[in-house]
Amino acid sequence: MLVAELGQYWDRYAGSLQDGQLTSKVSSDELELCVGHLEYVLKANENINLTRITDPHEAAILHIYDSLVLLPYVDDAPKGKLLDIGTGAGFPGLPLAITSHRPSVLMDSVGKKVKVVEACASQLGVERVKTVHERVESYALSHRGEFSVVVARAVAHLSTLVEYASPLLKKDGLLIVSKGVPAADEVSDGSYAAQICGFDTPTRYDLSLPGKRGARAIFVFKKSHKPSMKLPRAVGMAKKHPISK
Template identity: 30%
Template sequence: MISEDKAKEKLYYLAKDVNVELNDKQLKMFMKYYNLLIEKNKVMNLTAITDLEEVVIKHFVDSLSIAKFVDMTKEMNVIDVGSGAGFPGIPLKIAFPNINLVMLDSLGKRVNFLNDTTIRLDLTNVDAIHARAEDGARVNGMRQNFDLCVSRAVANLATLSEYCLPFVKEGGMFVCYKSGNIDVELKESNKAITTLSSEVAGIDKFVLPETDIERTLIKISVKGKIDKKYPRKSGIPSRDPIK
């Protein structure tokens, strides 16, 4: 495994490739985040990727890759749905302290880790909330209240759209991180996206640096008020996507 100094150097240069300039303090925060992640991973399943160099590329740089296609430098309210171990939310907050971040996850133990990590990293204007997306999007102050929603959660795009779009305000955007060929999935999500008063605003494809992993960021913009019946009750969006 590479040293932390080498990892910081690699992170610095790979982040620059996705339009992110990290200072020394931020690079140290990423290393501290890595150590917190690996320590907690010994007692609960947060990530299958534990090698430092792999985490730098497949978690940190991947999370930051949105900055190549979306302006992250302005103050805005961001929600990370299905945040898990904090990806992409925590890397984005470290790199862009200007954002106000909410991380949503359905598992209490993960939320405890996220809260503890943000405290240890001295991150401000961050909340980790224990809730399913279907429930969180119905809470006053969260429904259609965010400029940007991000998610690396594993679910088909139609289901993710129903989970995520109700958090996004009119004029805001949902950006979904996807791998591999997404053409069929994108076509099958058209009905869900239009039903949720939204439209695909852009599709950005790239290869994750120093890998052969094909990634796609799907940008979906919200054009109006979303019908209050969405998202449907717990479990329904994944079991019966809008078609």
């Protein structure tokens, strides 16, 4: 039931993408796995606080569909590994690992969330997923230039995310961020931080979730040059003192 519903929403979304190069496919087997992930999370949520959205139809849109809308941009990144910063219960990282087929690292600084995602991926048999319990700033010290694509949803301001992702991405790699509609200041600080941290000016794509469930802005930053500051800064600095104009 949820698979059929999601399939319809996905087909409509994929058909609405203007750019002929963004043509991602999602199979019903992959959607089954995504629904399996959601069911696992909703069950685990009875014991651990993972999500406030408990209605399965609502959650299918606000977690699975909301993750999958990033897939066309993920597919546009160079071949190689994906990192989800602040994955929480595995969104958007696990649906994107399932559908993009990229080796994927799902990271969070909260251990109990990481344990749920790890157990879920293992139960679903999604082998290309590795989970990491660490803060992204310390992880970046030993994983420089390792990723082709970094994603994040509901983790931090754009300028903080740009700073987190820069040392982890290889040249031409993409940072893809999903936001509810952000304030103008956040967008201009994000573009300013992008320049300093080695990215081109981001491209923005706006969309509405099905059933008037809100708007999203997807920002795609391409790593194009060397940052003009030493990264990563000490743990906590990117959040406490974000780069701003």
